Amino acid sequence: MSAALGPIHHVGYVVADLDAAVAELQRTLPLEVTIRETMEAQGVEAVMCEGGGAAVELIRPLDPEGAIARFMEKRGEGFHHVAFAVPDVDAALDELRGRGAELIDEHGRTGLGGHVVAFVHPRSTLGVLTELIEAGPHEGR
Secondary structure, X not given: OOOOOOOEEEEEEXXXXXXXXXXXXXXXXXXXXXXXXXXXXXXXXXXXXXXXXXXXXXXXXXXXXXXXXXXXXXXXXXXXXXXXXXXXXXXXXXXHHHOOOOEOOOOOEEOHHHOEXXXXXXXXXXXXXXXXXXXXXXXXX
C-alpha cells in the first residue's frame, strides 16, 4: 500500500468474558479502558485498552450465530485482527481493491468509538484479518 497506510492502531482479541479479560490484561500490562460499547449492528460488546502508545481491543460476541462467535468457536479466545490507521478508509479500500485485495467491506462502516472502519479478508493478508481504521490526528500511534 502507499503512504496512506499508517502505523498499527491496535490489535484485537476475542474473549468470552470482557470483565475477566480486562482484569487479566490490566494485571499484567499497564493499560486503561478508554472505550466500552455495545455494538448491536456487529453483534459484539467491545472495549479499547490503551497505554504507553499501545492499544488492545477486546471483543465479546453477543450473537451466538454471528461472525465473532463462529470465529471464537473455531479458534478459541485470543488474537483476532490487526488494525492499521489510515487517513481515509474508503480511499484505502479503493487502493487495495485496485491491487487485487479481497475486501470484506466495500465501504467504511462505524466501529468502536465511532471510528470509520473496514476489514480486508485474511486471504489477502497472509492469513490475518486486517482492519483499516480512520484515526484522527491525535491517534497516529
